[in-house]
Amino acid sequence: MGRNEIRLRRHRMTARGTERFRNYNSVLKRHEENRRIKKVIRVFGFFAIILIVIMLIVFLSRWEERVQEKNKDNTSVIIEKENVIPTYSNPNNPSNDPQDRTS
């Protein structure tokens, strides 16, 4: 078995045989159809890109809001903690012992 299939034709091809396939109107029609499909795809693609961009913007703004809310909560905790006077007990220095002070 060879790599290709070679067929031998006894007669030369004639122009008459091609007539039934020659139809420029049908070629034009198919070209117009293709053009329309391309246009629809392009418009669809354009809207798809716009939709993706809008979704990204919405997602980012929500994410930013969430981050800001988290930051607000953290700041209030820090402020509350700053108002607390820290008390320490040092076993080596009894004067610092709060119990000792009260007595």
Next chain:
Amino acid sequence: MSEEEIRQEESIITKAKNNPEAFATLYEKYFDRIYYYLYRQTDDEELAGDLCSQTFVNVLNNIKKYELRGVPFSAWLYKIASNEVRKHYRKSKGKKIFSIEEVRIKELIEESDEVWDEEQINKLIDFMKDLPEEMLQVLELRFFEERDFKEIAYILDITESGAKMRTYRALDKLRKKFKIKIKYDG
């Protein structure tokens, strides 16, 4: 092709870029050639007709991108037709067919030590069956379509020297095997 003809074709192409109906003249001019090129590679009239229509639809779809690159417009048509055939065989996964005319083979053989009867032609066909597809493509374009090497290189997306090398190798093999001289203008 004369300078005048090239200029005429160019003006039709420019018009066709905006108005596809203007392309009708070139369609009529090249339809037969492209059809036969496809028919030689499929050996099926209906299939060749379908591929030919698809080739011209693709030509119209892409005519705005067409630029003159030192080869005739017909080379661009052959290139698109060749891509269509390749696409068809890739989809169908069948063996590549080359359908050749007996009369044309006899025309091409200029000198031979032996009489070219049925038996010799069958031997040649058997020999061609084992040639690599790339060589057959080049031989077909060179001897059946009568394209020059620059055009062949453009159609098959290879270099001009590559096209020449493939042709010479195939011809050498033929000469050695059959002791024939093929009509060849270099």
